[in-house]
Amino acid sequence: MTTNTLTPDLLYKIDAYWRAANYLSVGQIFLYDNPLLKRPLVLADVKLMLLGHWGTTPGQNFIYVHLNRVINKYDLDMIYVCGPGHGGPAVVGNTYLEGTYSEIYPDISQDEAGLQKLFLQFSFPGGIPSHASPECPGSIHEGGELGYSLSHSFGAVFDNPDLIVACVIGDGEAETGPLATAWQSNKFLDPITDGAVLPILHLNGYKISNPTVLARIEHEELEQFLRGCGWEPYFVEGDEPEVMHQLMAGTLEKAIEDIKSIQSNARSNNNTARPRWPMIVLKSPKGWTGPEIVDGLQIEGTFRAHQVPLHPHNKPEHLKLLDDWMRSYRPEELFDEQGRLKPELAELAPKSERRMGANPHANGGILLRDLRMPDFRDYAASVPIPGAPGIGDTHVLGPFLRDVAKLNQTQRNFRVFGPDETLSNGLEAMFETTQRQWDAATVPNDQYLAPAGRVMEMLSEHQCEGWLEGYLLTGRHGLFNCYEAFIHIIDSMFNQHAKWLKVTAHLPWRRKIASLNYLLTSHVWRQDHNGFTHQDPGFIDHVVNKKAEVVRVYFPPDANCLLSVMDHCLRSRHYVNVVVAGKHPAPQWLTMDAAIKHCTQGIGIWQWASNDQAVAPDVVMACCGDVPTLETLAAVSILREHLPELKIRVVNVVDLMKLQPASEHPHGLSDTDFDELFTKDKPVIFAYHAYPWLIHRLTYRRTNHANIHVRGYKEEGTITTPFDMTVLNDLDRFHLVMDTIDRLPQTGDKGIYLKQQLKDKLIEHKQHIEKYGQDMPEIRNWKWSNSI
Numbered sequence: 001m002t003t004n005t006l007t008p009d010l011l012y013k014i015d016a017y018w019r020a021a022n023y024l025s026v027g028q029i030f031l032y033d034n035p036l037l038k039r040p041l042v043l044a045d046v047k048l049m050l051l052g053h054w055g056t057t058p059g060q061n062f063i064y065v066h067l068n069r070v071i072n073k074y075d076l077d078m079i080y081v082c083g084p085g086h087g088g089p090a091v092v093g094n095t096y097l098e099g100t101y102s103e104i105y106p107d108i109s110q111d112e113a114g115l116q117k118l119f120l121q122f123s124f125p126g127g128i129p130s131h132a133s134p135e136c137p138g139s140i141h142e143g144g145e146l147g148y149s150l151s152h153s154f155g156a157v158f159d160n161p162d163l164i165v166a167c168v169i170g171d172g173e174a175e176t177g178p179l180a181t182a183w184q185s186n187k188f189l190d191p192i193t194d195g196a197v198l199p200i201l202h203l204n205g206y207k208i209s210n211p212t213v214l215a216r217i218e219h220e221e222l223e224q225f226l227r228g229c230g231w232e233p234y235f236v237e238g239d240e241p242e243v244m245h246q247l248m249a250g251t252l253e254k255a256i257e258d259i260k261s262i263q264s265n266a267r268s269n270n271n272t273a274r275p276r277w278p279m280i281v282l283k284s285p286k287g288w289t290g291p292e293i294v295d296g297l298q299i300e301g302t303f304r305a306h307q308v309p310l311h312p313h314n315k316p317e318h319l320k321l322l323d324d325w326m327r328s329y330r331p332e333e334l335f336d337e338q339g340r341l342k343p344e345l346a347e348l349a350p351k352s353e354r355r356m357g358a359n360p361h362a363n364g365g366i367l368l369r370d371l372r373m374p375d376f377r378d379y380a381a382s383v384p385i386p387g388a389p390g391i392g393d394t395h396v397l398g399p400f401l402r403d404v405a406k407l408n409q410t411q412r413n414f415r416v417f418g419p420d421e422t423l424s425n426g427l428e429a430m431f432e433t434t435q436r437q438w439d440a441a442t443v444p445n446d447q448y449l450a451p452a453g454r455v456m457e458m459l460s461e462h463q464c465e466g467w468l469e470g471y472l473l474t475g476r477h478g479l480f481n482c483y484e485a486f487i488h489i490i491d492s493m494f495n496q497h498a499k500w501l502k503v504t505a506h507l508p509w510r511r512k513i514a515s516l517n518y519l520l521t522s523h524v525w526r527q528d529h530n531g532f533t534h535q536d537p538g539f540i541d542h543v544v545n546k547k548a549e550v551v552r553v554y555f556p557p558d559a560n561c562l563l564s565v566m567d568h569c570l571r572s573r574h575y576v577n578v579v580v581a582g583k584h585p586a587p588q589w590l591t592m593d594a595a596i597k598h599c600t601q602g603i604g605i606w607q608w609a610s611n612d613q614a615v616a617p618d619v620v621m622a623c624c625g626d627v628p629t630l631e632t633l634a635a636v637s638i639l640r641e642h643l644p645e646l647k648i649r650v651v652n653v654v655d656l657m658k659l660q661p662a663s664e665h666p667h668g669l670s671d672t673d674f675d676e677l678f679t680k681d682k683p684v685i686f687a688y689h690a691y692p693w694l695i696h697r698l699t700y701r702r703t704n705h706a707n708i709h710v711r712g713y714k715e716e717g718t719i720t721t722p723f724d725m726t727v728l729n730d731l732d733r734f735h736l737v738m739d740t741i742d743r744l745p746q747t748g749d750k751g752i753y754l755k756q757q758l759k760d761k762l763i764e765h766k767q768h769i770e771k772y773g774q775d776m777p778e779i780r781n782w783k784w785s786n787s788i
Helices: 008-030 057-074 088-097 100-104 112-121 149-157 177-188 219-228 241-269 318-327 393-407 428-432 461-473 484-504 539-543 559-571 592-601 626-642 671-678 693-699 722-728 733-742 745-772
Strands: 077-082 163-170 196-203 231-237 277-283 414-418 455-457 477-483 516-521 551-554 576-580 603-605 619-624 648-653 684-688 708-711
Touching (some): 057 088, 149 177, 393 414, 393 428, 393 559, 592 603, 626 648, 708 733, 722 733
Parallel strands (some): 196 277, 414 477, 516 576, 551 576, 619 684
């Protein structure tokens, strides 16, 4: 763009506003006192510990002031996503200049005293982090989330037709796998029902100490890459502020007009053809407007500008450089004697909720509306007796989720996300009422594809997670279904979201958002044809590391329990809910009424499977997970048939966190309640879905911990039969019975002979599967009998 979009007066004001933002950014990194430089700087004015990132900050300040202008000109509903998250000084400084920050934090007032506090709190004990963080108004993206800015941005605009997300992408961030994949998100955006994302690739050339790939390829190659990803890139390049302001102003107007034209064409003409959305590449020096040379080394435009370029306490000669640097922004032209931004500059900021720091989409709980929910009881599996055959628990859940989507079609606030696994994971009923959203080409044999849909599938767990997080953070609801083993791909994304929830729960002005719900299926015990690579339940261990106020983990043992649990999770707020359930045909244990009671308690004695009524049990058989429940009940049936004098208590765990003490988790059982279930001194044989040591970790403080013996997955697996998977990990019914006998010497010779029979059975089992390729009929056809 070569036209002079800005008048001389507006050019001066925009440059002055940019200088003010830069001044505030440098002040946040360095100053302890003397915020308006009313006297020459002395060492006592400088913080002793300097933390922060300067390099990306001036470019982001430049972008922010120009976004403010187009928001005003076009009356835009826009939020700002800070991909180079360490640019915290920029988002804090700009929300302060627009007034949002002081409205939320009145003690950070728009005067000299407020400036003093603004500077002091930055990267200071008891203050705020150095990156874009939940504490900063307008933020939906944590500074630690490098690589996810673009997927978060798309999640934010799904079902938000009037919203534009300005997504600033660092060129270092652009090297991450999630970001590189996120360029393809434009194939999943419906210009009729969704908003728009305006990516701004901030090409400043360097990471911490290395050049960035996209900054070192030829202009033609970069343009071809971005165009190959389906974008229309516009370039703004240079380092002369006056020229760059004009270029950026004209380019931004062009991009906004392109977006409006695309949306108008699609909405007026019902044009579903995939458009080529605009984006901007801003190429500017790293550390722009900062010190050029320090200690004889080039700083501006190099990797040395990345963090803190001056260290006055270590090198006193840097103090004069800092003073000169801050005065180069001419603060006397920007702030009055009381430290307030001059009125003619303050008027450049948008007003009220048009300010990016005050936009309600960036505080999604404000916009959150309850889902319209069907009655989950209407979808109950028939369980005339315990052990009735089932079609697969997630297949029962599917119609319930289908109708959740259907009931909320008008509100457009619920979506199901997953990496090409919605059908595979047993949720095929979703496609009876909706489609997969897809804006690329289709051919006649494609299935369930449409420009608008409630199901979002891309074979990238990162994108599904990022889309869902952006969707939730802007006030909607959703579910992520995934193969259990591959949810690990988003471990770090879960980390950051859990941290976000933890921090925002303690910020009164942040409203609670809908919970992040995971449905993990195709799990470790039923990966017969995929084998060892697909057998890993370790995400649960990762989840329980987070704050107890945030995480919840559920193992419904059958379909009715799954319906009850999922209804609860979809209604909940501000948690991460992990639900593990099977998709293959499996026995059903509880009627819906019984399931509701059991899931409400989260843990309980299954009296119909126990025979210790009115007496102390000899052993507690505990189980958590669908397959462990099956094997435990099969073990109980063997024990009760061959050792009928034994008194056995069966305890099933749905809510994993019940095992922790109440002092450690809100769902935890009191010691008294735990002892009543598990006794104080009897053996506990615990069959658990995942790695067994987690149960020990959760129960180590309990009275009877020394008597708890846990069987679970111990990293043994292959392509084999379902029952053999349990045998390989000693979780099968035969091993559970032998474990029980080993801890009950009173079983005597009867126990010894039963153990020998079971050892023989294990040999018979191995011979059978190697000959026939399937489990023995007595395993496949086993049924619980109440006549035991």
